[in-house]
Amino acid sequence: MIPISKPVITDDEIKAVVDVLKSGIIASGPKVKEFEENLKNFFNIGNVIATANGTCALHSALFGFDIKKGDKVLTTPFTFIATANSILHCGAEPVFADIDENTFNIDPYSIEEVLKKDKIKKIKAIIVVHLYGRVCNMPAILNIAKKYDLLLIEDAAQAHGAKLNGQLAGTFGDAAAFSLYATKNITTAEGGFVAVNNDKAALKIRSFINHGQENVYFHTMLGYNYRMTDIEAAIGIVQLKKLNEFNEKRRKNAMKVKDILKKYDWLIIPEDNENEYNIYHQFTIRVKKDLRDNLLKSLNESGIGAKIFYPIPIHKQPVYKKFIKQKISLPVAERVSKEVISLPVHPLLEENYFSLLKEVFDKFSRSI
Numbered sequence: 001m002i003p004i005s006k007p008v009i010t011d012d013e014i015k016a017v018v019d020v021l022k023s024g025i026i027a028s029g030p031k032v033k034e035f036e037e038n039l040k041n042f043f044n045i046g047n048v049i050a051t052a053n054g055t056c057a058l059h060s061a062l063f064g065f066d067i068k069k070g071d072k073v074l075t076t077p078f079t080f081i082a083t084a085n086s087i088l089h090c091g092a093e094p095v096f097a098d099i100d101e102n103t104f105n106i107d108p109y110s111i112e113e114v115l116k117k118d119k120i121k122k123i124k125a126i127i128v129v130h131l132y133g134r135v136c137n138m139p140a141i142l143n144i145a146k147k148y149d150l151l152l153i154e155d156a157a158q159a160h161g162a163k164l165n166g167q168l169a170g171t172f173g174d175a176a177a178f179s180l181y182a183t184k185n186i187t188t189a190e191g192g193f194v195a196v197n198n199d200k201a202a203l204k205i206r207s208f209i210n211h212g213q214e215n216v217y218f219h220t221m222l223g224y225n226y227r228m229t230d231i232e233a234a235i236g237i238v239q240l241k242k243l244n245e246f247n248e249k250r251r252k253n254a255m256k257v258k259d260i261l262k263k264y265d266w267l268i269i270p271e272d273n274e275n276e277y278n279i280y281h282q283f284t285i286r287v288k289k290d291l292r293d294n295l296l297k298s299l300n301e302s303g304i305g306a307k308i309f310y311p312i313p314i315h316k317q318p319v320y321k322k323f324i325k326q327k328i329s330l331p332v333a334e335r336v337s338k339e340v341i342s343l344p345v346h347p348l349l350e351e352n353y354f355s356l357l358k359e360v361f362d363k364f365s366r367s368i
Helices: 011-023 030-043 054-064 082-089 108-116 138-147 199-208 230-261 292-301 318-322 331-336 351-367
Strands: 047-051 072-075 093-096 123-129 151-155 175-179 192-196 213-215 283-287 340-343
Touching (some): 030 047, 030 230, 047 054, 047 199, 054 082, 054 151, 054 199, 072 082, 082 093, 082 123, 108 123, 108 138, 123 138, 138 151, 230 283, 230 351
Parallel strands (some): 072 093, 123 151, 151 175
Antiparallel strands (some): 175 192, 283 340
């Protein structure tokens, strides 16, 4: 099976881990600090706080800006559930806006429609998700955040190195949360980080991820153990140096896949704008005419590990029945979730994948 994703682990990463193991400092230590500094330089941002994973990063970012019980946070329903769960972890209530069917990202028009209905003004923040490696319409969203005086958090878990108008994902809003899970464009196995310019929020976040500790054994708040280890950071230091190379390889693979699929009128394939740098965390197509499930079966049976991200919007998840207090309709997200398939474009693909992909799509097209 050709997997949907595969981490690029070489002797460089292995040596870095072995060096940490031999050092005897394997928990959070100097390598974490080095990794944070490297990330600060990469993003040209004031503070980076490494965390245990991307969900911890999101939770910490919200906490750092005082999101709490009684607040509402507006976000997208079409993403991994961790985005909305982080809101619940703060005691706040998630509110959902619909998505743009072309980009799969949250729709600024829908954001404003939801905000206009917020008569009691409890929406305090927006979490945007740069889904599949493509930056949201940040100029429009920044204008909305300013107009309504809202905190703006970027969930950039899938957007390491993605750009809009030359600006990196994770540098538009008040803070950004990244994941470094094994499937991401760079990885530390697990892991994540918060990027933030606000020094006061950064201090609060750094204390929060370390049991609320301000100084050694001096705790001023209730916190968590959300720390990254030096083992993970050592991998991250190596991976960050390779990020641009990995992203370019993904983009080249995506162009090859586009060239194969462009002739099928029953597909909608992603199209980039000139001002975008899409890093294709996932290459996601839409399949018309209720053909999605049969196509997925054909791909998987042929040895291509295509997957669906995400088959059920968050507001339709069973666990969210008790958290959503009013009936909502998000027709675009609900429709798109029934049409999407993601295809492998990761850096380790070999040429035989592209010939197999063409063969499978040609055969499937003849059968419909």
